Amino acid sequence: MTGKGKKTGDGETITTLFFRQKLLPPQIKMSSMLGKRIRDRRIELELSQQQLANMMYVTRVAVANWEAGKRIPDLPTITQLSDCLKVDINYLIDAIRGGERQSIVMVVDDEPLLMEGFVDIISEALPKAAVWGFRSAEKALEFARKQRISVVFLDIELAAGLSGIQLAEKLIQINPKTNIIFVTGHQEYSGTAWNLHASGYIMKPLTREKVLDEIEHLRIPAYNLL
16 A cells, blocks of 8 residues: 555545655655664564565565665555554654654543543553543544544443444544444443454443553554553
8 A cells, every 4th residue: 555545534645744744854864763663563463574575565675674774665665564564654654753652542431420530540551642531422533533543442322423333433434543442331232343343342340450451452553652
C-alpha cells in the first residue's frame, strides 16, 4: 500500500499531511532510532529480515540497511512498513523526527461517575498516555477525527445516539489501527465484539490490573503508554 492510499482521520492523505509538515526533508540525518524500531518489531513478530523483505518486495540488504540506520526509507515505504509490522505509522515517523508522541487513550461511557472513575483508573495504569473521557458518542467521534487514537475503552450500552458497537465500527473506519476494548457488564455481547476484531473485552468493574492485562495483549501494539 502506498502513502497515497492511506487516509488520516481528517480525510487528508498521509503523503500530503507529512510532507506539508516537512517531517521528511531530503537532508534528514540517518536515524538509528528508526532502525531499532523496525528491528525490534520484526523480532517481536518472529520475522527474519528475508521474510520482511519478501513482504515489502525489497531485498534483504535493503531491510538490513534500514535496521542499521544506513538508509532512510521514503514515505510510501514507511507506510507499507507500518502495515507489514502492524504498528501505527506515527511510531515510525516519530523515530525519524527524533521524539516520542504521547499516545492518546479515549474512554466513552454515558454514566458520568463511571466515566470519570474509568479515566482515573486508566490514567493511573497508563501514566505516559493522554487519557480523554467522553459521555457522548458524537463528541468522541468528533475528537477521533482530529486525533490519532491508540486505544478506546468503550461501554457497549450507550443510552442515546449510537450504540457502543456502532461507535466502534465508525472509529475503526476512521482509523483501522485503533484498539477497541469493550467495557461492559453484559457477557452476551462478546461474540459481536470479536466479530468487530476488538482488541479486548473487560467485564465491569474495571480495575488497574484488567487494564494492564488488556494493554499487554493489544491487537495493534501501542507505545509510550506505561
